Amino acid sequence: MPDKEREAAPVQSKAEKKHELHQELPTDFPDPLFRGLHLIIRFAIRVLAVLMVAVILWGVGDVIYIIYDRLVTPPFLLLDINDIFYTFGAFMAVLIAVEIFINIRLYLGTNVFPVQLVVATALMAIARKVIVLDFDTLTPMYLIGIAATTVALGITYWLLRQGNQHHEWDD
Numbered sequence: 001m002p003d004k005e006r007e008a009a010p011v012q013s014k015a016e017k018k019h020e021l022h023q024e025l026p027t028d029f030p031d032p033l034f035r036g037l038h039l040i041i042r043f044a045i046r047v048l049a050v051l052m053v054a055v056i057l058w059g060v061g062d063v064i065y066i067i068y069d070r071l072v073t074p075p076f077l078l079l080d081i082n083d084i085f086y087t088f089g090a091f092m093a094v095l096i097a098v099e100i101f102i103n104i105r106l107y108l109g110t111n112v113f114p115v116q117l118v119v120a121t122a123l124m125a126i127a128r129k130v131i132v133l134d135f136d137t138l139t140p141m142y143l144i145g146i147a148a149t150t151v152a153l154g155i156t157y158w159l160l161r162q163g164n165q166h167h168e169w170d171d
Contacts, residue, residue, distance in 0.1 A: 025038040025041055025042055026038060027039060027042070042108065045104060045107060045108055046108065048104055049101060049104045049105060049108065052097060052100055052101040052104060053101065055097050056094060056097045056098055056101060059090070059093055059094035059097055060094055062090055062094075063087070063090045063091055063094060066086065066087055066090050067087060070083040070086075070087065085131060085132055086132070088131050088132070089128060089131060089132035092124065092127070092128035092131060092132075093128065095124065096121060096124050096125050096128060099117070099120070099121040099124055100121060102117065103117055103118055103121060115160060116157065116160040116161070116164065119153060119156050119157045119160060120157060122153050123150075123153045123154065123157060126146065126149055126150050126153060127150075129146060130146060130150070133146070
């Protein structure tokens with residue numbers, strides 16, 4: 001390429017090149033059928049985002065109701081340990097919904113599936129499950145399954161973080 005053309009060509013960073021390589025639903029796809037299908041899927045994801053906001057607001061209302069209900073039930077203005085764990089579970093459910101909304105927003109904004117964030121959301125969901133476990137009704141196999149899932153997700157998250165840090169050093 002002659003020097004003048006090289007100077008006129010836009011320079012792409014490594015991040016921009018990676019972004020192009022991982023675009024799942026491009027709106028400029030060459031085949032018109034798939035381009036239309038991509039637009040439909042992107043619209044469906046937007047609908048999911050709106051619905052997730054509704055779920056978050058509904059969840060906040062549920063948390064408020066749970067706290068109110070627990071505080072007005074005798075003994076008044078007191079929460080026992082089960083009430084606290086039940087409330088924590090409701091809080092965590094709302095926070096998980098927020099994380100899912102962030103996943104949707106990132107997916108729409110970058111066209112890249114945010115694997116690390118999805119794994120972090122799964123870790124949060126399993127943490128919620130651990131917080132609200134009823135140890136009186138657990139079977140040993142269920143507890144082993146929860147433990148194995150937690151360890152697997154923790155290792156996966158750690159590996160993804162290590163990989164991202166390695167890529168940042170390369171840039």
